[in-house]
Amino acid sequence: MVRLLEKFPEERMKHMVSFKQTQLNRFKRVAGLQVDTNNNLNGENDPKLSINEIKDMLNRSKGPLGLQRDDLKKIQAVIPRDQFTEQDLKKQLESLKNLMSNKYQNYYDVGDKMYKPAGNPQYYSRLMDEINGQKKETFFSAMKVIFFGK
Amino acid sequence: MLRSAMNMGVYSSHMNPVTISRAIISINQIGLGHVSRLFSTSIVTNSQETNAKNQPKRIIPLAQSKYESKDYKLPKWKESLGEFVISSLHLDMDKVRAGPIAGSYYYNICREQGLQVEGEKLSPSAKYFYETLKLPRTFSQWFQITALHEWMLFTRMRAMPFKYGRNYQQKLVDRTFSDIELRLFDEMNIHSGRIVDQYLKDFDTQLKGAVLAYDEGFYTDDATLATAVWRNLFAGRKNIDINLLEDVVKYIRSQVYIMSRLSDREFATGKFNFVLPTETVKKLSPEEELQRKKNVIEKYEELEKSGLMLPSEKSNLSYSN
Numbered sequence: 100m101v102r103l104l105e106k107f108p109e110e111r112m113k114h115m116v117s118f119k120q121t122q123l124n125r126f127k128r129v130a131g132l133q134v135d136t137n138n139n140l141n142g143e144n145d146p147k148l149s150i151n152e153i154k155d156m157l158n159r160s161k162g163p164l165g166l167q168r169d170d171l172k173k174i175q176a177v178i179p180r181d182q183f184t185e186q187d188l189k190k191q192l193e194s195l196k197n198l199m200s201n202k203y204q205n206y207y208d209v210g211d212k213m214y215k216p217a218g219n220p221q222y223y224s225r226l227m228d229e230i231n232g233q234k235k236e237t238f239f240s241a242m243k244v245i246f247f248g249k
Numbered sequence: 250m251l252r253s254a255m256n257m258g259v260y261s262s263h264m265n266p267v268t269i270s271r272a273i274i275s276i277n278q279i280g281l282g283h284v285s286r287l288f289s290t291s292i293v294t295n296s297q298e299t300n301a302k303n304q305p306k307r308i309i310p311l312a313q314s315k316y317e318s319k320d321y322k323l324p325k326w327k328e329s330l331g332e333f334v335i336s337s338l339h340l341d342m343d344k345v346r347a348g349p350i351a352g353s354y355y356y357n358i359c360r361e362q363g364l365q366v367e368g369e370k371l372s373p374s375a376k377y378f379y380e381t382l383k384l385p386r387t388f389s390q391w392f393q394i395t396a397l398h399e400w401m402l403f404t405r406m407r408a409m410p411f412k413y414g415r416n417y418q419q420k421l422v423d424r425t426f427s428d429i430e431l432r433l434f435d436e437m438n439i440h441s442g443r444i445v446d447q448y449l450k451d452f453d454t455q456l457k458g459a460v461l462a463y464d465e466g467f468y469t470d471d472a473t474l475a476t477a478v479w480r481n482l483f484a485g486r487k488n489i490d491i492n493l494l495e496d497v498v499k500y501i502r503s504q505v506y507i508m509s510r511l512s513d514r515e516f517a518t519g520k521f522n523f524v525l526p527t528e529t530v531k532k533l534s535p536e537e538e539l540q541r542k543k544n545v546i547e548k549y550e551e552l553e554k555s556g557l558m559l560p561s562e563k564s565n566l567s568y569s570n
Contacts, residue, residue, distance in 0.1 A: 107472060118475075118480070121487050122489075198471045198472050199472050201470050204471050204502060209509040213405070218409050218410055218411035218414040219411060223468040227469070248411070
């Protein structure tokens with residue numbers, strides 16, 4: 100399980116907490132492996148975030164607005180606790196394998212109709228370019244989107 | 250349960266979108282104003298309901314618009330007046346239809362997925378989200394569930410011709426926020442407009458973030474989509490059951506798959522409804538798919554030729570894709 104999680108793809112955008120890291124820590128504890136407590140919840144080996152990145156993260160995600168303490172308790176109460184049996188773990192492993200082998204994307208294949216949508220064929224490729232930082236939007240292309248919508 | 254090939258789209262049986270579109274349009278034409286308040290049900294509030302905890306509170310029913318009720322029938326004269334206006338002004342029905350279909354019908358199916366009504370049993374889909382997935386029963390959780398479903402509709406709306414798809418998306422979002430605003434005042438008992446504005450901005454940021462994350466996951470792979478679901482729907486819960494995560498990913502992919510098999514015309518006239526999360530969608534074989542396509546084309550060709558279509562039922566959207 101831990102080994103598989105280690106192969107889990109890195110997130111393209113940095114967030115306050117990362118799925119991979121939290122899950123790795125969780126299952127490492129179950130497996131009796133040593134958990135690295137030094138590296139924070141952020142990313143594996145790069146705690147060196149630039150100031151801009153941190154600012155960006157904080158701007159993007161605000162704390163729960165106006166939640167009272169008893170509401171937080173209520174939320175806590177709903178969340179199940181970890182209790183693993185061997186069978187559970189096997190199930191989890193199976194699910195994780197399915198997710199990582201892209202089972203559902205391949206089975207429910209939607210084709211170019213959805214990936215290159217007729218109304219805006221460049222939508223996803225532009226999005227991915229921006230996220231991966233391969234091709235940045237220029238000022239003019241951004242203005243074009245504002246005025247014409249695509 | 251496996252769905253058979255032909256009713257894969259799960260045609261809505263309880264309401265006929267075409268009549269509804271006709272109803273609202275003709276009403277608009279004769280100047281009775283449009284409907285903004287919706288539905289008579291009210292939702293259980295959790296996160297902010299502080300003073301109403303001990304004494305039972307009468308729920309103010311939100312907006313009872315008769316035009317959106319399931320069994321409303323427009324008087325004949327209004328209907329024919331509407332049809333007359335549409336045909337004489339050559340209105341673009343595909344544009345007009347965005348309001349009643351995306352703004353009303355599609356918004357309501359998104360909204361119902363996670364809706365909890367005080368004193369009533371959970372609907373099967375809400376049961377899945379709150380009991381099987383063990384999500385907290387709060388207003389913001391309801392919003393996340395709704396946002397997920399809206400995003401699924403967005404993916405299909407993008408595949409419509411730009412002019413129309415964009416309009417559909419806009420109407421869906423407009424309606425979402427006007428509904429949320431009303432409910433924050435009425436159900437959540439917030440009296441300050443400033444706080445409501447703050448909430449609305451917060452929900453807006455959440456929606457943008459969710460759409461971006463889901464889009465990335467949808468385009469790349471299941472693992473990324475799962476991360477997006479974990480971050481948004483499950484609010485980054487630490488001890489997540491990966492089985493459930495897998496379930497949700499499967500649910501999303503199957504809904505988008507169904508939408509991708511519908512033609513523009515069918516989707517734009519509201520012939521889509523979400524399949525329950527507890528059911529499994531069976532993939533169509535290539536032959537079944539061809540057969541379905543042929544049937545749809547035949548059906549619409551016949552309709553167009555017959556000349557029985559009312560002006561409000563006309564559409565330029567393709568039924569063959």
